Amino acid sequence: MWSYQHTNFLVHQIPALSDNYIFLIQDYHSDVVCVVDPAVAEDVKVACEKLNIKPTHILNTHHHWDHTDGNEELIQMYDCEVVANADDAPRIRGISMPIPANGSLKLGSLNIQTLDVPGHTLGHIAFVIDDALFCGDTLFGGGCGRLFEGSFEQMWSSLQKLADLDEKISVYCAHEYTLPNLRFARDMDADNDVLIKRISDDTQTRMKKQPTIPSTMALELQTNPFLRPLNQAFIQTYNKQNNENFNAFQVFQDLRKRKNTW
Numbered sequence: 097m098w099s100y101q102h103t104n105f106l107v108h109q110i111p112a113l114s115d116n117y118i119f120l121i122q123d124y125h126s127d128v129v130c131v132v133d134p135a136v137a138e139d140v141k142v143a144c145e146k147l148n149i150k151p152t153h154i155l156n157t158h159h160h161w162d163h164t165d166g167n168e169e170l171i172q173m174y175d176c177e178v179v180a181n182a183d184d185a186p187r188i189r190g191i192s193m194p195i196p197a198n199g200s201l202k203l204g205s206l207n208i209q210t211l212d213v214p215g216h217t218l219g220h221i222a223f224v225i226d227d228a229l230f231c232g233d234t235l236f237g238g239g240c241g242r243l244f245e246g247s248f249e250q251m252w253s254s255l256q257k258l259a260d261l262d263e264k265i266s267v268y269c270a271h272e273y274t275l276p277n278l279r280f281a282r283d284m285d286a287d288n289d290v291l292i293k294r295i296s297d298d299t300q301t302r303m304k305k306q307p308t309i310p311s312t313m314a315l316e317l318q319t320n321p322f323l324r325p326l327n328q329a330f331i332q333t334y335n336k337q338n339n340e341n342f343n344a345f346q347v348f349q350d351l352r353k354r355k356n357t358w
């Protein structure tokens with residue numbers, strides 16, 4: 097487990113299954129403890145006992161089993177509330193606090209903003225708390241989620257919403273996929289010095305068995321191939337290399353299709 101200090105809360109990062117991360121958000125000013133996407137209840141329980149805290153709320157970004165499997169057991173153990181997208185309520189186990197996909201709520205002293213980010217699934221939402229983004233399977237370190245339900249247009253629009261957040265925001269995504277993602281990125285963006293440095297840094301991090309997550313939006317904007325189409329120079333280079341005349345969305349779409357078979 098790893099812990100990160102923010103001004104108003106701590107984030108504890110728990111590795112689960114083969115590459116999932118579960119996050120605990122511990123409010124400094126109240127007893128509120130939010131569990132983001134509990135893949136496995138037992139891992140949350142062990143971490144909470146170590147920290148001597150009790151989950152009060154579960155925040156689900158989307159309905160996939162590796163984000164919600166722990167819900168019911170945690171409700172039984174801690175009587176916690178399940179906060180998730182009202183539009184996706186039938187698919188979220190144990191949901192007790194349905195909320196709007198775009199909205200805000202206050203838990204303890206935590207000011208939580210929700211963002212509607214369909215693409216990976218249609219009901220996918222992200223949570224923003226101050227300078228921390230919990231984006232589930234929408235944006236990854238060096239990548240983005242597969243389009244299981246949404247369209248390319250929806251995912252592109254969702255990624256732009258996230259890209260519009262403050263550059264300094266910490267990106268807490270739900271999987272450790274960064275290194276394989278960056279190998280694809282290097283093939284698509286070979287002359288990017290920031291990307292080459294990130295690959296070197298993150299490779300060392302993984303050799304030490306440390307997480308590459310959280311990253312920052314600034315780093316994602318500079319190195320994530322699915323955000324790079326926001327950069328005009330990248331579009332020009334991409335078009336020249338591929339003999340195309342794509343706009344930003346079309347470059348994103350082309351990259352997402354290529355990644356599926358890469």
Ligand SMILES: [Zn+2]
Binds near residue numbers: 158216233
């Ligand atoms: Zn998923």
